[in-house]
Amino acid sequence: MDINNPYGPQLPNEQPPIEPKKRNGKRRGIAGYFFSGLAGVLVGALLVWFLIPSVVTNLPSGGETKSNETTKQTQQLSVDVTTDVTDAVEKASSAVVGITNIQSVTNFWNQSEATEGVGTGSGVIYKKEDGKAYVITNYHVIENAKSVEVTLADGSKVEANIVGEDIWTDLAVLAIDDTGIETVIEFGDSDALKQGETVIAIGNPLGLDFYGSVTTGVVSGKDRAVPVDLNGDGIEDWQSEVLQTDAAINPGNSGGALINLAGQLIGINSMKISESTVEGMGLAIPVNSAIPIIEDLEQNGKVNRPSMGITLIDLTNVPAFHQKETLKLPKEVTTGVVVDEVVEGTPAAIAGMKSYDVIVEMDGEKVENTIELRKHLYNEKETGDELKVKVYRQGEIVELTLLLKQSSEL
Secondary structure (H helix, E strand, C coil): CCCCCCCCCCCCCCCCCCCCCCHHHHHHHHHHHHHHHHHHHHHHHHHHHHHHHHHHHHCCCCCCCCCCCCCCCCCCCCCCCCCHHHHHHHHHHHHEEEEEEEEEEECCCCCCEEEEEEEEEEEEEEEEECCEEEEEECHHHHCCCCEEEEECCCCCEEEEEEEEEECCCCEEEEEEECCCCCCCCEECCHHHCCCCCEEEEEECCCCHHHCCEEEEEEEEEEEEEEEECCCCCCCCCEEEEEEEECCCCCCCCCCCEEECCCCEEEEEEEEECCCCCCCCCEEEEEHHHHHHHHHHHHHHCCCCCEECCEEEEEHHHCCHHHHHHCCCCCCCCCCCEEEEEECCCCHHHHHCCCCCCEEEEECCEECCCHHHHHHHHHHHCCCCCEEEEEEEECCEEEEEEEECEEHHHC
């Protein structure tokens, strides 16, 4: 035996035997596994402890499960919004009424007559006096009416009397019993309006189903002149001076109120250009122009305007041949008003005016057409005034002086 190899001789390719491990080393390995496992269990327990509340919160709760959290409820807040527009509407809207034009209608089948409303519009209560309330509206709203019915803000309907009407300014005044009427609109100053100023239109567009509708806009333009054909012959008879606004004005708004932010009446809604190429262009009669007409209608039932006693034709409507051969006008005279007929006993006849005279000047101001003649006569002159007229008669200038009278006196 080799003392250096106690296990005996080593065979070829034979591995030396593994020496057995000591026992205390084995104990240390088992303890390590034990403590590692215990630490894992503790960590897992802690994770479960933290995760369980969130899992429980997300689980569907039964009918008997109670939550510690306060149940949230939807809250509805009521806010009282007040603006200059709402204040103005509240102040003035009750003074705006509905107008129904009632006419006689013949039944085609039995030829019997009955009355029915043939159109609606709007009006504005502007005065209370002696048990009556006075309403201003448009002439075309009550034109040819057999009777007129007014619908008040509370829905009640009352019969109205026509106090006066004027086709030239498209205005009319009605009177109703003032029982139950509390709101009367306040007149403003239409001359003080500024372009771009906010205005509000109140009326009944498209009929009484839309009673008291409110639209807003601005003053688009002042002192607009709009030609008007009064008798439907296709010829312009007059130019209405109006306010232009982009506040929506539709059929049924006619006669309604155009007010400022103070709730004051500054215009009577009168017309709307409704061509397909035009939008947002409403027109109203300025209240400063309407007030003198209202006063005349109240007192006289009509507007007393001075009259000359003649019928007129624009020179531009006369063929060139007759301008030269019949009227014998100089070539430079291309505008003016031709006297067609002179009524006997009128201011024109007394002053010596004759048919075929061509009026070119009145009180030193050039006159180019019948509209300009009427505007000067109706706006600048009164009954009893003298009117100086310059005419061409057979190519010669003749000057005449007329003493104006009321048309009703002729």
